[in-house]
Amino acid sequence: MIVVMAPEGLENRHRMDEPAPEDKTQAPGLSVCVIAYNSGPTLRACLASLAAQTFTDFETLVIDNASPDAGDAAIAAEFPGVRLVRNQANLGFAGAGNQAARLARGRWFVLLNPDADADPDWLAELVAASRRHPGVKAFTSRQLMADQPGVLDGLGDVMSGYGIPYRGGYLGPDPGDTAEGEVFSPCGAAMMIDRALFLDLGGFDEQFFCYGEDVDLGYRLQLAGEPTVVVPRAVVRHVGSASSGGRKSEFAVFHGTRNRFWVVAKDTPALLLPLVVPLHLAAVVYISLRRPNRPHAGLVWRAFLAAMKGLPQVMRSRARVQKGRRVSAWRIARAMTWDPRDLTGRRPVIRPLRPTPPGGA
The missing domain is CATH 1.10.10 (Arc Repressor Mutant, subunit A)
Structure with a gap:
């Protein structure tokens, strides 16, 4: 395991010490980032699920976001090959996500919450989707409730005309392997994005610190004309808000x-x-x-x-x-839902895929 000590203080977040760059010809296809903060046993299940992936051309980065409990670093040490970054200040999900994107070496940047564990073919399904849709640069997963396998945690993020985003299908019945389609935004708990695009867009907005930074990123993808595709065959099981005390904390x-x-x-x-x-x-x-x-x-x-x-x-x-x-206000309006029943019922909103040229929108 490679351990990186990041300097203390937010002013140093862009000047982190890190291992000497490895041979770029050997760079992995994917860089999977797990941002941990007092994650405990859920982190072990998360990393074990990554170790069991059928697709193996990826690296794993664990950002220990200044956890008061030293257990997260100890758990990461159990898994050979994990690159552990130990922050001396909590950068929030947004800051740590940007930090990971700069340290990553893969073309694709993948985020997985420490309280989520992935099915063995999760990465394989995301990669397969990227090959089916070569013009798409952002993908999101089908998330199930960890303690209720037949219940959805989310099927892509939805933006309502009320400016209230929500995870599509949250706490509804799992529809199973449905058709792929466009959603408004990826969910940061289990997503894959072209790393160069992520960095070009400025990554996550660090002013947000935590919560909503993924929807903000998804909105900026919409404004740039870059679609997000939900891949129902790419399945993770999510506890949800395990590090922040729950949804109602x-x-x-x-x-x-x-x-x-x-x-x-x-x-x-x-x-x-x-x-x-x-x-x-x-x-x-x-x-x-x-x-x-x-x-x-x-x-x-x-x-x-x-x-x-x-x-x-x-x-x-x-x-x-x-x-x-790069797109009209009308196109943004059509990507949102204006039906109040969608918001009150947290209904998924998945639209048919629009033709996208191989180079992007």
């Missing part, structure tokens, strides 16, 4: 609420803003007033204030993103 609610607003403000084309922003605010109020969510109403308000505080930086990012937009 204060951490998850705060960052999820704040970052959803930032996605709307940053990525929505100008022609759609007058419609999406009021719908988004109305949806947040409605969701907050529902009986199960009322205990978090104050937290949601604090998240909104934090979103306003960070808005100037978001708007600077918006200017760059919108300047590079």
Whole structure:
């Protein structure tokens, strides 16, 4: 196992010590990154599932994101060939993901959550999909609930016209091996993207820290005319929010609420803003007033204030993103769902594949 010690402090995140570059002619086809933070036993199951993959032309990077518990590094040491990076500061999922992309050597950059374990043919199915669709540069998986194999955790991420993203089919019945198609965004828990494209787009937005950075990336893929394809045969089993205390933890609610607003403000084309922003605010109020969510109403308000505080930086990012937009606002609107029943029922939205030239959109 190769161990890299990253310097302390966020200001050093782009100047990390790392092993001498290996012969690029021997670079693997894929670089699989696992970002760990107090992941415990789920990390062992995750790495064991990678060790059992039928497709073997890949490297595994584990980013220990300054876990207070030393157990994550010890678990990574159990698996020969794993490249372990031990951060001295928590860079969040976004910062650690970007760090991994810079350290990776494969053409394809693959993310797998430490609380997810993959079927043995997971990588093989993603690679096969990339060969079937040579013009597509982003793929996402079929995610099942780890403790309920017949229940979906997600089948691609969906963006609603309310500016509320969700995992398609979450907690619904697993439809099995359905047809491949385009979804709005990959889910960061189990995705594959062309690494050069990821870096060209600026990677994850590190202002987000955690939650929503994958949807923001997916939105920027949409704006660039780069489709994301869901591969139902590529299956992982996901615990979900194991490192952050669960979906209803204060951490998850705060960052999820704040970052959803930032996605709307940053990525929505100008022609759609007058419609999406009021719908988004109305949806947040409605969701907050529902009986199960009322205990978090104050937290949601604090998240909104934090979103306003960070808005100037978001708007600077918006200017760059919108300047590079390659598709019409109408095309973005068609990639979203405007049916409120999709949002309330968390229904998957998978559209037929559009012809894409081999070089991309």
